[in-house]
Amino acid sequence: MARPLSEEKREAILAAAAELIATSGTGASTASIAKAAGVAEGTLFTYFATKDDLLNQLFLEIETNLAQTMMAAYPAKGGSRERIRHLWDRLIAWGAANPTWRKVLRQLKVSGRITAESRRRSNALFRESRELVEQSMAGHVDPERMSFYIDTVLIGLADMTIDAMAASPKKQHEHLKQAGFDLYWKGTAV
Amino acid sequence: MARPLSEEKREAILAAAAELIATSGTGASTASIAKAAGVAEGTLFTYFATKDDLLNQLFLEIETNLAQTMMAAYPAKGGSRERIRHLWDRLIAWGAANPTWRKVLRQLKVSGRITAESRRRSNALFRESRELVEQSMAGHVDPERMSFYIDTVLIGLADMTIDAMAASPKKQHEHLKQAGFDLYWKGTAV
DNA sequence: TTAAAATGAGCATGTACTCACTCAACAAAG
DNA sequence: CTTTGTTGAGTGAGTACATGCTCATTTTAA
Secondary structure: OOOOOOHHHHHHHHHHHHHHHHHHOOOOOHHHHHHHHOOOHHHHHHHOOOHHHHHHHHHHHHHHHHHHHHHHHOOOOOOHHHHHHHHHHHHHHHHHHOHHHHHHHHHHHHHOOOOHHHHHHHHHHHHHHHHHHHHHHEOOEOHHHHHHHHHHHHHHHHHHHHHHHHOOOHHHHHHHHHHHHHHHHHHHOO | OOOOOOHHHHHHHHHHHHHHHHHHOOOOOHHHHHHHHOOOHHHHHHHOOOHHHHHHHHHHHHHHHHHHHHHHHOOOOOOHHHHHHHHHHHHHHHHHHOHHHHHHHHHHHHHOOOOHHHHHHHHHHHHHHHHHHHHHHEOOEOHHHHHHHHHHHHHHHHHHHHHHHHOOOHHHHHHHHHHHHHHHHHHHOO
C-alpha cells in the first residue's frame, strides 16, 4: 500500500455530513459535505462508494455510540426502578448532549435510504442492553406488553422528553425529565 | 372571470403529492406529481405558486382533517377516563385509516419546509379540542405536567402505538391499543 | 520508484420554474 | 338565441442551475 487512507479524513467527512444533514436533511449535497470537511468532492468518493453508503455508515456510527452509552451506563446493582431510572437519565443526557446526532437520526430514519441490513446491524447493537432492560422490567410489566413498552415506547418517550426539554427553559428540564420517567414507570406497571 | 379554477384538479394535485411524498419524501419532483395528478407541470404552478406552497397547503389540509376528527369525536358525556379513552380510540382509528397522510406528516415535519405561519395555523386548529382534553384531564394529572402530557405525549404515544400496530398481526391490534392507552392513563395519574 | 490517495473540472441527468401559445368558459352585442 | 370578444386556465418544450459520480492528472507516503 503506497498511501494509507486517513481515519482523520473519514471522520471529518462523517462529522461534516452530520452537521449538514441535521440542518438541511439528506438532500445536503456531496459537494457541500466535502467542502465542509475540507476535502475535494472526489475524496469523499474514495472513502464512501456512494452517498447512500455514507448515509448508512453515518447511521451505524451514531447508533453504535448510543448503544455503547446504554450498555456502559447500565447499573449492575439496585432495584428495577432505580436501574431503569438510571438508564433513563443516561438516555436523556445522551440526547441533550448530542442534538445534532438526534436530528440526523430522525432525518435518516424517514429518508428511506437506510438499508434493511443497516437496520439489522443496528438491532444487533442494542440486543445486549435490551436484554438487561427486559430483566429489570420483569415482574413490573405484563410480559405480553414487554416488547411494545421496551422496543417502541422507551426510546420514543425519551425522544419526546428531550424535545420538550429543548423547547423549554433550563429551569424546567429536571421537572420534564421526572415527568417523562414517571409516565413511563407508572404507565408500564402491571 | 374567463375560466374558473377547478377544485377537482387542486385536490388531484394534493392527493398525488401526498401519495408520492409518502413513498419518496419531499424530494418527489413537481414533474412526477403533475404526471400522477394527470395535469401538465405548468398547471401545478397555476394552483400552487411554488413547491413549498404546495407542501404547506398539503400540511394544513391534513392537519385540518385530523383536528376535525378530534373535535367531532369528542364525547360530551362520561367520566374523564371514558372521554380520553374515546378520543384515544378515534386517534388510533384515524391513523390506521390514513397511513399515507401519517407518512406525509412525518416527512413534512422533518423537511424544514413548513413555515412558522403554517405551524401557527395548525396549532390554532387544535386549540378547541385541546381545551376539552385539558378539562377532562383536570384532577387526574398534575397541572404542572398538563402541557407536556397533552401537547407532546398524547399524539406522540398514539403515533408510536399505530406504528407498532402496523408492524404486528391484526390479532394483536386491540391488545396494543389497550397497552398504549393504559400506559398513558396510568402514567399521567397524579 | 511506485502505487494509491487526492484533486476538481467535466458529464449525464434531474430539478423547480417560465413562457409563448392554445382553447374553453363566460359576458356583452346583435 | 346566436355571435363575437375577452380573459385566464391549460400546456409542455425550454431554461438555468444543481445533483451524484467519474476520471485524467497531480501529489504524497511507503
